[in-house]
Amino acid sequence: MFGLFKPKKKPLLSAAEQERIVAAVQEAERNTSGEIRVYMESRCAYVDSMDRAREVFFKLKMQETSNHNAVLVYIALVDRQLALYGDEGIHRKTGGDPYWRQEVQLLRRFFQENRIAEGIATCVQHIGMSLSEHFPYDSKTDKNELPDDIVFGD
Template sequence: MRLFPKKELFNEDEKAKVVAAVRQAERLTSGEVRVYIESRCAYVDAFDRAKEIFAGLGMEKTKQRNGVLLYVALLDHQFAILGDQGIHEKVGGEFWQKEALLLRDYFKRNLIVEGLEVCVKEIGESLRHHFPYAAEDKNELPDDIVFGR
């Protein structure tokens, strides 16, 4: 079994598209979106891995508890979307299920980057609705993609 080096998971253009989607989504909200990509998921359930990553990235430390993590294990064809308490209380489980179905549809067509872009955009719109940008808001978490093992 060959694991792809981190730099091969996405090329520079693909990375730039996803980061641009995150920055655009965060432009009008105090919410935070992170994207974490790795080749393999060490857990049976990708949601368990996403919870570990969420805590490891300190995403629960945002002022309004409105961080969202999109986790993808490319070679295992697994993903999870995890929203912190503040945003989850506003949008509920149906919102996350809708976004998961959207991602799954794109991923089935091997449109990983496009799926992430659309999902990030929709999450950003929801964050903007529930957590609009205020003058005192600051970017609490980096916008770059995090590449795991």
């Protein structure tokens, strides 16, 4: 009987932390047609977290946004890996890799201080500002193309 039941995993974030991040996503998307998703898992199955982020991005069909302006915030908490993956539309408009490296560094600083939820929320806010600058909200055409909730992997 012992082998039939797996011990329940401790959640990666508390309910309050999850609410804070989802609220940050909703607030960030309020001023843009862009989309932001947060994906968290314990371990990264790849050596390079960007490869895993790319896989998750396409698995979640984030490339299907009408303006190609979706951004994935990928975090493997136990392995201490993270990546930001922006679709081609936002990647070009932000100036590419230097912008994303700056945001990753910001997130790392928060993580080093064990302020995970605050770091994710702050990063989401920064991405939202860039999205609103390059892809402003249009009340006539904008719709929420992707869910705002956090996706938890294994």
